[in-house]
Amino acid sequence: MSSLPDPSSVKVYTVNGAASGSSSSLPDWLSRKRAANGKGKRAVREHVQGTIELIQHFEFPEASNRVKTTRDGHHVIATGTYKPQIRVWDLDQLSLKFERHSDAENVDFIMLSDDWTKSIHLQNDRTIELHTQGGLHYKTRIPKFGRALAYHFPSCDALCAASGPEVYRLNLDQGRYLAPLVLGGDKEEVAGVNCIDVNPAHQLFAFGVDGNGTVELWDPRSRSRVGLLRLPKEELLPTGGFNPLPGVDEPPSISVTALSSRQDGLSYAVGTSTGHTLLYDIRSARPFATKDQGYGLPVKNVTWIEGGSRMAGDGLVMSADKKVIKIWDRHSPSTNFTSITPAADMNDVHHVPGSGLLLVANEGIQMTTFYIPQLGPAPKWCSFLENLTEEMEDQTTRTAYQDYKFIDRRELTSLGLDHLVGTPALKPYMHGYFLSLQLYDTARVIANPYAYAEHREKMVKEKMEKMAETRIRTKKGAESVKVNKALAEKVRKDEERARKKEERKKKKVVEEDGMDVDQEGEDEEDEEEDEKKAKPGKTSLLSDPRFKALFENPEFEVDEDTREYALLHPSSVVAKQNARNASGSKGRTKTAVEEEEEESDKVSSDGLGRSDDENSDEAAEKEQSESEDSDDAGALWQDDIRARIAARDSGLRAQAKTRRQAGPSKRTPNVRLVPFRAQTGASGTASDPSATFGQRRSNKGKTRADDEDGFAGGDGAKEFSFVPTQSGNLQDEDYDAGGKKGGKKERRKGVESFGAGMEKVGEGYEGEPGETSMSESDRKGRSQRRSGMRSGSKNTFRRM
Numbered sequence: 004m005s006s007l008p009d010p011s012s013v014k015v016y017t018v019n020g021a022a023s024g025s026s027s028s029l030p031d032w033l034s035r036k037r038a039a040n041g042k043g044k045r046a047v048r049e050h051v052q053g054t055i056e057l058i059q060h061f062e063f064p065e066a067s068n069r070v071k072t073t074r075d076g077h078h079v080i081a082t083g084t085y086k087p088q089i090r091v092w093d094l095d096q097l098s099l100k101f102e103r104h105s106d107a108e109n110v111d112f113i114m115l116s117d118d119w120t121k122s123i124h125l126q127n128d129r130t131i132e133l134h135t136q137g138g139l140h141y142k143t144r145i146p147k148f149g150r151a152l153a154y155h156f157p158s159c160d161a162l163c164a165a166s167g168p169e170v171y172r173l174n175l176d177q178g179r180y181l182a183p184l185v186l187g188g189d190k191e192e193v194a195g196v197n198c199i200d201v202n203p204a205h206q207l208f209a210f211g212v213d214g215n216g217t218v219e220l221w222d223p224r225s226r227s228r229v230g231l232l233r234l235p236k237e238e239l240l241p242t243g244g245f246n247p248l249p250g251v252d253e254p255p256s257i258s259v260t261a262l263s264s265r266q267d268g269l270s271y272a273v274g275t276s277t278g279h280t281l282l283y284d285i286r287s288a289r290p291f292a293t294k295d296q297g298y299g300l301p302v303k304n305v306t307w308i309e310g311g312s313r314m315a316g317d318g319l320v321m322s323a324d325k326k327v328i329k330i331w332d333r334h335s336p337s338t339n340f341t342s343i344t345p346a347a348d349m350n351d352v353h354h355v356p357g358s359g360l361l362l363v364a365n366e367g368i369q370m371t372t373f374y375i376p377q378l379g380p381a382p383k384w385c386s387f388l389e390n391l392t393e394e395m396e397d398q399t400t401r402t403a404y405q406d407y408k409f410i411d412r413r414e415l416t417s418l419g420l421d422h423l424v425g426t427p428a429l430k431p432y433m434h435g436y437f438l439s440l441q442l443y444d445t446a447r448v449i450a451n452p453y454a455y456a457e458h459r460e461k462m463v464k465e466k467m468e469k470m471a472e473t474r475i476r477t478k479k480g481a482e483s484v485k486v487n488k489a490l491a492e493k494v495r496k497d498e499e500r501a502r503k504k505e506e507r508k509k510k511k512v513v514e515e516d517g518m519d520v521d522q523e524g525e526d527e528e529d530e531e532e533d534e535k536k537a538k539p540g541k542t543s544l545l546s547d548p549r550f551k552a553l554f555e556n557p558e559f560e561v562d563e564d565t566r567e568y569a570l571l572h573p574s575s576v577v578a579k580q581n582a583r584n585a586s587g588s589k590g591r592t593k594t595a596v597e598e599e600e601e602e603s604d605k606v607s608s609d610g611l612g613r614s615d616d617e618n619s620d621e622a623a624e625k626e627q628s629e630s631e632d633s634d635d636a637g638a639l640w641q642d643d644i645r646a647r648i649a650a651r652d653s654g655l656r657a658q659a660k661t662r663r664q665a666g667p668s669k670r671t672p673n674v675r676l677v678p679f680r681a682q683t684g685a686s687g688t689a690s691d692p693s694a695t696f697g698q699r700r701s702n703k704g705k706t707r708a709d710d711e712d713g714f715a716g717g718d719g720a721k722e723f724s725f726v727p728t729q730s731g732n733l734q735d736e737d738y739d740a741g742g743k744k745g746g747k748k749e750r751r752k753g754v755e756s757f758g759a760g761m762e763k764v765g766e767g768y769e770g771e772p773g774e775t776s777m778s779e780s781d782r783k784g785r786s787q788r789r790s791g792m793r794s795g796s797k798n799t800f801r802r803m
Contacts, residue, residue, distance in 0.1 A: 013341040013377050018057040018388065020363075020371030021346035057372055057385060058092055060099040067364035068109055069351045074117040076355075076382065081364060082109035082124070089134070091119050094384040103138065106130075111152040113161070115175075123161055123175075125152045131163065131173065145171050153199040155223060157206060164196035170210060184226060186210055186219050197260050204268025211259030211273070218259055218273060232273075232283065234259070238293070239277045260301045261322075266309055270333075272320055274302025280322040282333055294336040300324040304352045308378070319378075321361075323352045328361070330378070340378075345371050358382045408443040411435040418446040484545070486560040487553060494544050 063083030070081040078100070079092045087108045093100040100119075107126035115121040120136040129148055133141040147165035154161050159176040162184075169183040187193035198211040207229075208221040216239075220230035236257055261274030271283045273290075278299045281290040296302065301324060308319040308330070319340060321330045328343040347367035354361055359378035363371040374381065374388055381388040411434060415421050420438070423429050430437040447454055472485075484491045544550055553559045562568060569576045 013375065015341060015343055016055075016374045016376075016388075018055045018372045018374050019061050020365075020369040021367060055391070057388075058094070058097050061092065061372065062369045063088070063090070064368065066366045066368075067350065067370050069112060070353050070362045070364040070370065071112070071114065072353065072355055072362070073114055073119055077384070078119045079362065080112070080114065080119055080122065081370065082112060083364070084108050089124070094382075097385070103134070105132065105139075110149055113152050113154045115154065123152065123154065125149045125163060131161070133175075143173070150195060150197055151199045153201050155201055155206065155208075158223060160223075162199050162201075162208070164199050164210065166195040168193035168196075170196055170199070182226075184208075184210075184221060186212060186228075187215075188228075191215060191217075197258060198262045200262040200264050200271075202264040202268055203266060204264075207264075207268075209262050209264065209271065211262050213258045214256045216257035216259065216275070218262070218271075232271075232288065234273070234275060234281065235290070239275060239279050258301070261303060261305045263305045263307060265307045270307070272305040272307065272322075274305045274322060276301040278302060278324060280305055280320065282320065282336075292333055292336045294320070294322060294329070294331055296322060296324050296327060296329060298324055298326050300326060303349065306352075306354050308354060309356070321352070321354060323349060325349050328352060328363075330375075341375060343373060347371075355382055360385075404437070406440050407437045408440050409435055409437055410443070418443075418450050420446055484554045486555065486557055490561060491545060491554055498543060 058079070063081070065083070065085040067081055067083035070079065072079050072094075077094050079094060080089065081092075082089050086104055087106070088102050088104045089109070089112075090102045091100045092098065105124070105126065107128040107130060110125045110127050112122055112124040115123060122134045124132045124134060126132060127148065129144050129146070131143050131145060131149075132139055145163055145165060147167050147169070149163050149165050151164040152161070153164075159174055160181065161173040161175060163171040163173065165171065168186045170186065171183050172181040173179075174181050186196065192215075193212050194214040195212075196210050197213050200209040200211075201207075202209070206223055208223055210219045210221065212219060216234040216236055218232040218234075219228055220232070221227065222229045234257055239257055240255060256276075258276040259273055260276050261272075261280075263272045264270070265272075269285050271285065273281045273283060275281070278296040278301065280294040280296070280302055282292040282294075283290050302322055303325060304321070304323045306321045308321055318333045319330055320333050320336075321328065323329070325348040326344065328345070328349070330340040330342075331338065332340060343361075345363055345365060347365040349363055349365050351364040352361060353363075358380060359375040360382060361373040361375070363373070365371060376389075407430070409432065410418075412421070415424075415429075415436060415438075420429075420442075424436075428439065428442065451457075545554065563572075563576070563579070
């Protein structure tokens, strides 16, 4: 036997019915029928592109029950419902030959001849029907409802298993019932017989018993039981045994649901109600192989696949429940040659002998046909399948809906097509509708004329982002951080700060213990090794695979412009706003180039490329953190507060003693007094450090006459200085004509002096020599209206 191929390399082609692995068959409106053009004409079936219909009309109105091929290989016979009927297909013509209706639904049938002309059928109303080429030949009944049917060719006995211990025998040669075979004996109760097998090598009868998990072997010559096979319940039950539950008195039962014998006459395949298939050698009471279907459903069919296998070799076994078909090697049951999951629940599976073709009767309208080239060649009647395997990739579900678009109710409303609900334009399906693709494109363009431009912009953006990922990144670990870069940088800084803090704590503890450097290093290495052995290293948030999408998936990006973020991080939002206002870029977002330049200007978290100022800041931060962490080490409680207070008082007393030794001195304010008028002589030169800026400027290139008048030159600017004192402002009379203190200035009539150099002219002012006297109106202002001018108000002027 050749080695089994890889299950993934085994190709399974669906040549009839729904595709393997699809959730359901194609809907009727898509592939079933097309409306007739005229009255009285039959509906024409549509052809779906991408599908292959090997046998025409290979279907039933509702469901199919059993399917088999004749021994000559030219016909297929199947039974189904509704209405109960029998159909025959001619394989040479790949079409339906005829259909024949019956009164009751078919349970099982056996072909008596090599072709389709003679058959016997077991109905679910306890009826056994004999059919010939012309139709129903004879009908009879049995006492109990039948479950399985078999035929013994040497004796012409038709064996009918029913819901009881009896197996009825109908002899077709004599035309009468013979004594039934009673199973179980006196000590064992049999609820029924589920299946019958007649060994083709030595004609031994095998009956699968319902309820007690046994297989009884009978000799047709002596019509007595010659062997009993008990299934290992401990291995087949889910719990490995029976655990009684409250209110449950009987253990769960195991039934034999399928039987098949091999051509060599020594091997049996037994299918159970627990979903297991056991392979037995007739000379041993223990199974040599066990296969679990995995669904826990009763096994419906077991078949030995003999001959015709190209790559798999002989000795393959096919087991099937209503969900899955598994083909596996009897020597290695743990691995599958292939596994097939049809679209609908299965009722029967038939393997065409010597080929790679499987016929499936299921709960769907269309019966399914699978072709597996690695299992065997195509039959003679469909040899063209050999040349179509490359074009027979399963595309049914991918191409059947190529002209339709599935949309839900919300999208239908957005397109403005909700008024089409209930019309033939919308095909209801699950939670939405199927809509013509041409109509969908037209409605989408009308609803959003810029759909193409938005799609193009999106595609360009994705392409640019993909190209940006190939750029060289200078930051360590930046290739893994695509979104939330600020959060990633904050996490790195926190981790680095925590690591440094932990190192400082360890170092401080070691220094307090008084250990020397060599011993300290050895102990630290030992402690690190012990910690690594004791517990695994702490996983960083950036390297944790659970949070990988937080820094890679754009859907997890933190939006800093939302209100929720502002409520959770008010300080960061204010700082960001202030930075925008300072840069003058308020209301304008940064471009991709600006963001990348900003990221490149940032200092990486690994500490490379830092300036001296940053190092000094780091040192200051380190000292501050050490001072803050001193409380953890207990340094704060070791401080002597009284000693620090005494040292401060002693320093204050020393300063007071120094002032007493210097003698009494009048405390003067730390204010330099500047004369009101610019001084002349050596003290008013530009070299005098006490001279003001105006004095230095006026002394440069001025005349004697200018100095006497107090002007600083030809520009007419004059200096006024306010000189505060401790006791109050100096009066103008305290200065003489030269501006020196101690002089007495002559008072003028009508002039009131206050402050330093401020005067107010009142009544009786005589004026300076050479000064013309002002009129009353010029001196006090107007007290009457101007004549000849329009008044803006009727209010009278008040006299001063």
